[in-house]
Amino acid sequence: MLRIYLSATILLTVECAGLTKISTNITAWLASPRDSPMIILQANQMIPVTIDCQQNGKAYKEGETWFTGHLLYKCMKFGAYTIIGCRTRNGRSMIIGETYIDDYIAHQCFEDNSKIYYREFPCDIPEQPLCGSLKQES
Secondary structure, eight states: OOOOOEEEEEEEEEOOTTSOOEEEEEEEEEEOOSSOOEEEEGGGOEEESOOOEEETTEEEOTTOEEEETTEEEEEOGGGOEEEEEEEOTTOOEEETTEEEEETTEEEEEEEETTEEEEEEEEOSSTTSOOGGGSOOOO
16 A cells, blocks of 8 residues: 655635634645545644535535525535526526526526626517527527
């Protein structure tokens, strides 16, 4: 069995919802036992690498998804999360970049300047775009 130990002095910044931002210099060793990877800090303090995502008072494990409003979120490593899609008010899922037209209402899930948005608006009525002029994916 090959064991590799990494030792480094790093600036650790911790920022959690509801907590103040904490920064400190620490020396850390990264170890990977068979059960689950751990980060071992000075003074034998151990922090599990798997940290749940916290959103609206609920905990989500890595890989789990949930909706907040029209946006679909996915829990990633270390408690981070990302937006991976949208849904219409009728519950139809949409991928980022998709336009869906239903009953003269255009639904769009799109990215602009690294931000994800959902919007809906009428089409094929006076002073609104034609439904056929919108890029539609199904």
